[in-house]
Amino acid sequence: MLEVRKNVLKQNDVIARALRDRFRAQGTLAVSLVSSPGAGKTTFLEKTLTLLKPRFRVAALVGDLATENDALRLARSEVPVRQITTGTLCHLEAAMIEHALEDWNLGQLDVLFIENVGNLVCPASYDLGEDLRMVLLSVTEGEDKPLKYPTIFNSADVAVITKIDLAAAVEFDERAANANIQAVRPGMQVFKVSAKTNEGMDDCLQFLSDALTERSQKMTV
Amino acid sequence: MLEVRKNVLKQNDVIARALRDRFRAQGTLAVSLVSSPGAGKTTFLEKTLTLLKPRFRVAALVGDLATENDALRLARSEVPVRQITTGTLCHLEAAMIEHALEDWNLGQLDVLFIENVGNLVCPASYDLGEDLRMVLLSVTEGEDKPLKYPTIFNSADVAVITKIDLAAAVEFDERAANANIQAVRPGMQVFKVSAKTNEGMDDCLQFLSDALTERSQKMTV
Numbered sequence: 001m002l003e004v005r006k007n008v009l010k011q012n013d014v015i016a017r018a019l020r021d022r023f024r025a026q027g028t029l030a031v032s033l034v035s036s037p038g039a040g041k042t043t044f045l046e047k048t049l050t051l052l053k054p055r056f057r058v059a060a061l062v063g064d065l066a067t068e069n070d071a072l073r074l075a076r077s078e079v080p081v082r083q084i085t086t087g088t089l090c091h092l093e094a095a096m097i098e099h100a101l102e103d104w105n106l107g108q109l110d111v112l113f114i115e116n117v118g119n120l121v122c123p124a125s126y127d128l129g130e131d132l133r134m135v136l137l138s139v140t141e142g143e144d145k146p147l148k149y150p151t152i153f154n155s156a157d158v159a160v161i162t163k164i165d166l167a168a169a170v171e172f173d174e175r176a177a178n179a180n181i182q183a184v185r186p187g188m189q190v191f192k193v194s195a196k197t198n199e200g201m202d203d204c205l206q207f208l209s210d211a212l213t214e215r216s217q218k219m220t221v
Numbered sequence: 222m223l224e225v226r227k228n229v230l231k232q233n234d235v236i237a238r239a240l241r242d243r244f245r246a247q248g249t250l251a252v253s254l255v256s257s258p259g260a261g262k263t264t265f266l267e268k269t270l271t272l273l274k275p276r277f278r279v280a281a282l283v284g285d286l287a288t289e290n291d292a293l294r295l296a297r298s299e300v301p302v303r304q305i306t307t308g309t310l311c312h313l314e315a316a317m318i319e320h321a322l323e324d325w326n327l328g329q330l331d332v333l334f335i336e337n338v339g340n341l342v343c344p345a346s347y348d349l350g351e352d353l354r355m356v357l358l359s360v361t362e363g364e365d366k367p368l369k370y371p372t373i374f375n376s377a378d379v380a381v382i383t384k385i386d387l388a389a390a391v392e393f394d395e396r397a398a399n400a401n402i403q404a405v406r407p408g409m410q411v412f413k414v415s416a417k418t419n420e421g422m423d424d425c426l427q428f429l430s431d432a433l434t435e436r437s438q439k440m441t442v
Binding site: 036064066067117118119140141148151163170 | 287340341
């Protein structure tokens with residue numbers, strides 16, 4: 001079983017590498033989102049797409065076991081969105097991204113978001129060729145999640161604490177959450193947002209905008 | 222990969238069957254809990270153990286990738302608790318339960334709770350020999366989760382909607398949640414609880430108590 005799994009991961013890495021080269025060659029910043037189910041990935045993404053759209057050419061791929069609900073929700077932001085339905089598979093794999101992008105012209109995209117299946121375990125092991133992986137943690141889930149799911153926090157580049165409008169109602173201990181994130185991934189940048197009230201969204205969008213500028217400068221050089 | 226996975230599942234089923242026979246022979250009711258991370262399994266279980274303890278001999282096994290936090294929390298209820306640390310594995314398997322119970326005398330237990338790893342996908346496929354599988358869904362996760370993770374709702378016997386003290390704050394649509402549960406698993410019994418305020422806990426405990434009585438009657442016959 002371990003041997004087979006190793007081979008699957010190796011194949012995945014090969015495809016992910018090719019995807020990453022393609023994103024870089026076309027100047028597209030690929031950003032993936034991982035979290036547990038219900039942490040607010042789709043709401044955060046809908047808000048992000050809507051706010052970035054006036055300035056950048058954005059699009060999204062969204063993974064789920066079943067239903068096209070998320071694609072329908074994201075379509076309200078009026079940017080290109082495609083649903084990837086994984087059936088019983090608990091994570092996205094690079095080959096699914098490659099397949100979903102087959103007829104897309106990345107040269108016309110500044111930022112491609114990839115929303116993974118809601119799962120704090122398995123997506124950690126699968127490189128999707130993304131430049132940035134954001135791990136979302138909602139205030140309602142408990143501050144201990146980084147300690148309990150260290151691999152996915154370790155595999156991510158930034159953390160986003162979501163639903164902070166509910167922080168008081170759930171007695172969220174921000175200090176403990178931060179300490180737990182830093183214990184697992186020292187130095188990790190952490191954003192706090194509410195996609196409902198827009199609190200903190202500016203900082204998060206500025207971060208994405210800076211990452212995109214950096215990407216363009218590298219291309220020019 | 223599929224072939225290997227099939228064999229793993231087949232082996233798991235053999236061990237789960239043996240466990241189920243053992244639970245029945247000893248008169249122990251085995252109840253597993255599945256949910257996404259942060260849905261409140263441990264808080265619900267701590268409350269349940271504390272409330273059942275005066276009337277029944279109860280114990281718990283609790284699965285997590287890392288940390289012994291949950292076992293420490295559950296130990297406050299002063300019943301036997303054992304942590305199963307799965308490493309990078311995203312679910313419990315029957316063999317882990319068998320191993321964890323090796324030196325336990327089930328004859329001295331009325332109810333054994335098994336808290337699975339927080340994950341709405343993979344645990345669905347692994348029979349743990351339990352008599353009852355409870356799927357927990359917190360009001361903060363969104364009403365669409367049954368539709369998005371149909372397999373796990375289908376594999377469960379009852380659903381428990383948790384954190385209902387937060388229902389108003391998150392504008393939880395109970396009717397939609399119920400409709401989605403019934404769409405995936407028609408006729409499924411649904412409990413609504415708050416382990417914080419105790420609301421709804423009585424009904425849920427009565428249900429477990431009835432299940433245990435039924436088990437004892439079957440044994441006597």
